[in-house]
Amino acid sequence: MKVMIAEDEWLARKELVYLLGMEEDIELMPHASNGKELLELVNEWEPDAIFLDIQMPELDGMQAARMLKTAAQVPLIVFTTAHDDHAVEAFGLNAVDYLLKPYSHERLKESLARIRSKLSNSPLTTSLPSKMQxxxxxxxxxxxxxxxxxxxxxxxxxxxxxxxxxxxxxxxxxxxxxxxxxxxxxxxxxxxxxxxxxxxxxxxxxxxxxxxxxxxxxxxxxxxxxxxxxxxxxxxxxxxxxxxxxxxxx
Structure with missing residues (x-):
């Protein structure tokens, strides 16, 4: 699973790199420190999922997420932030999750479980007849x-x-x-x-x-x-x- 981090704060990015590095199935892509850099890297590396900080310079996470909808391969997005003010807007953009800082390893693992479920077309939504979907x-x-x-x-x-x-x-x-x-x-x-x-x-x-x-x-x-x-x-x-x-x- 190819994962990219978009985070302008060095310490927060370092923490995510450490926690994600503990997962055997994750391949970390080059990191972005702002929204514009992220868009360029996504087109080049085509990650499966992005941990996307909302508050970044030049182009914030929300703006970047809207623009990513036109990417050749639309990645799954987990928004990261120190505040919960943008939760409604985030899930309006079909985010997989909304992760608050400071990160909890257990909470991060739940975000990863959601990503894996969606990437593998988990039987959570395919095991029963259509009326159960x-x-x-x-x-x-x-x-x-x-x-x-x-x-x-x-x-x-x-x-x-x-x-x-x-x-x-x-x-x-x-x-x-x-x-x-x-x-x-x-x-x-x-x-x-x-x-x-x-x-x-x-x-x-x-x-x-x-x-x-x-x-x-x-x-x-x-x-x-x-x-x-x-x-x-x-x-x-x-x-x-x-x-x-x-x-x-x-």
């Missing part, structure tokens, strides 16, 4: 704001595997084994996800239908879902909800 409207704005303690995380719904109710909060689990805690209810989360293919197999769970690998009969018409992750997580499906689930999956 993420709608084109949803793709145009595909970030969910999760308030996890003092953190405000912009989460791609496609990366959510399932959510579980825990007393007065919920835990949200991603395909990359990240866990986020939120004070919202499962119903509130379901409402935020709108038309996306999520289902309530049980009152305590909300699951991404694209993340289901197997349905195993249990007893009295109930089932267990086996999820598509390393742990092969099992979730219960009540007898009442099993019929609706099978109807959706047909």
């Amino acid at each position: 993420f709608s084109s409207k949803a793709r145009n704005w595909n970030k969910l704001l999760i308030i996890d303690g003092e953190k405000h995380v912009l989460l791609d719904p496609e990366t959510i595997l399932y959510a579980e109710r825990e007393e007065k909060s919920i835990h949200i689990y991603t395909y990359s084994n990240q866990i986020y805690m939120s004070k919202m209810s499962l119903q509130e989360l379901e409402n935020k996800l709108g038309e996306l293919p999520f289902f309530r197999p049980h009152r305590s769970y909300l699951v991404n239908l694209n993340g289901i690998d197997e349905l195993v009969p249990w007893f009295n018409g109930a089932f267990n879902l086996i999820l598509r992750n390393e742990k092969r997580t099992q979730l219960p499906v009540s007898r009442e909800m099993a019929k609706e689930l099978f109807r959706l999956l047909k």
Whole structure:
């Protein structure tokens, strides 16, 4: 995976180079220190993804991203910034992620997981019939704001595997084994996800239908879902909800 960094601050660029250098599948391209330099390098090197600082001289990250839409090979973009003021505008440009400085290695790994998923045409959106796909409207704005303690995380719904109710909060689990805690209810989360293919197999769970690998009969018409992750997580499906689930999956 060819990755380019566009960053005018030397220390921030050095930190990204170090963290990205820990990933075996990443080949770092020449770096850019401003938007104009970035456009020239992209045409020459055709990177798969760019970590693009928003505030740069001559041509800022937002302007550069708009101009990159006409590139021969349009790269995936992760915006980087010390502020969250531009989040809405960033995702309006179909950014893969919005990464706040100072960088967290775990948060960076989640950004990389999103990039890899999109580059490999991950089965997150291809494993079920067309009526289960993420709608084109949803793709145009595909970030969910999760308030996890003092953190405000912009989460791609496609990366959510399932959510579980825990007393007065919920835990949200991603395909990359990240866990986020939120004070919202499962119903509130379901409402935020709108038309996306999520289902309530049980009152305590909300699951991404694209993340289901197997349905195993249990007893009295109930089932267990086996999820598509390393742990092969099992979730219960009540007898009442099993019929609706099978109807959706047909």
